[in-house]
Amino acid sequence: MTCGYLLGYDIGSSFIKATLLESETGNVIATAASPEKELEILTPEQGWAEQHPSVWWENVKLATALLKQQAGSKLDDVSAIGISYQMHGLVLVDNNLEVLRPSILGCDNRAVEIGGHAFDSLGEDACLHRLFNSPGNFTASKLKWVMENEYDIYKRVHKMMLPGEYIGMMMTGEILTTPSGLSEGMMWDFVDEKIAEMILKQYNIQPSIIPDVVPNFFDHGVLTPKAATELGLKPGIKVAYRGGDQPTNAFVLNVLRPGEYSANAGTSGVIFGITDKPVADPRSRVNTFAHVNHTKYDPRYGVLLNVHGTGLLNSWLKKNIVTFGSDTLTYNQMNRLAELIPAGSEGVIVLPYGSGAERTLENKSVGAAICNLDLNIHSKAHILRAGQEGIVFALKHGIEIMPALGMEIKEVRAGNSNLFLSPIFCEAFATTMNMKITLFNTDGSQGAARGAGIGAGIYNSFNEAFIGLKPVKVIEPNLKKREVYLETYLKWYNVLKKFLSDEK
16 A cells, blocks of 8 residues: 545535545545535426536535645645545536536436336336336436437537536546446446446437446546646546445445445435345335446445435424524534434424435325424424434335345444434434444545545555544444334324325
């Protein structure tokens, strides 16, 4: 291993985060996030969600400048750059590499019907056998929507890409994709281990607009003089890793082998489990993708359970329940206020499904809801606690799908961040699920940095890449409260069933 520094970026829909890591020790030298307040998500129509890619690039530059304030000349010794990114988004550029329209984000729902029609047309057996999923509301279906509704834009498309691939293009001038990235867009054929011709033909997508395919850990190009000037870095630095946020979160937690599971509770709530068996949920309530260490001869599949509105719900509660003009509470203060309320929230029920179609609900949109309020006894503290419990219950509802795929979860690893900073959330999660949580002081930007170390050959193995990675906390189920949580979950589930019945 050579000494130097690794730079990782996490391109989220809320923030852009950057971390400078010392390769020899795994120590974090500096970390920064931009902007100060969450990025705006554009909603030109109900159920739509867009951001302009230029906003991500501007905040990559701002986050790098903040790093430089902390780390100074150490940024001159960066050996490799890695990129983690929000999954399932669509970016389109023309021959001049200019963006043609705002990015359609992963949580955008406009392509649900297009994907459903393709599933029926191609057939369940073919889709589940080759794609492991319905085309659903994923990137390929979003591209088909552009073709059908904005053909003047579509006919100018030179390349389509995912959000992290756009940032890679801005850094290197090259447009590349990965099997993992294509699989998250429903464009990877797991039988032939190549671009899925069946979906290209179904949607009439020209193969030429798909970028060249390379591994996640690979030489994705080098920082151009123009990009280096904009970022305040040296030209020629290798960009050596790119992966979706959830596979990268799993990677940085050393979740790479069958039977290992990671969790995340940021903007979305996620459980991500690894298997070497080709598994697919027939109803696509959970989704199977190629993990970042997947190969044809040593397959590693990531089964992803996703609930869209977790951090989004917490953010909404912050803005609308505990904010009065310029006076507001921090998330930590919200957690402490919620701790005043006993488990079960004294009957308040919150459904966290306020971000459109939910995969675990078979792409139904039931909306968020606060139920059973008693105006005589309930306060904002009850709503805050019930919000966190509702997120846990939504994840439990999803986890109950996974045993049918041969996946039994007894322990998860997670970063000590976002909702896992809340003692209430951790207790409710571990106790309701009856599983141990091991928290690590890491995140996606650190994962991107460590991945770049592998891709650039600085680390010779995965074990080397995890140098310095240590658990900071272990949460066990609270058996004394398990009955309360399970009773509350049953009440929550009965409310959900009513909403699902009404949605039909």
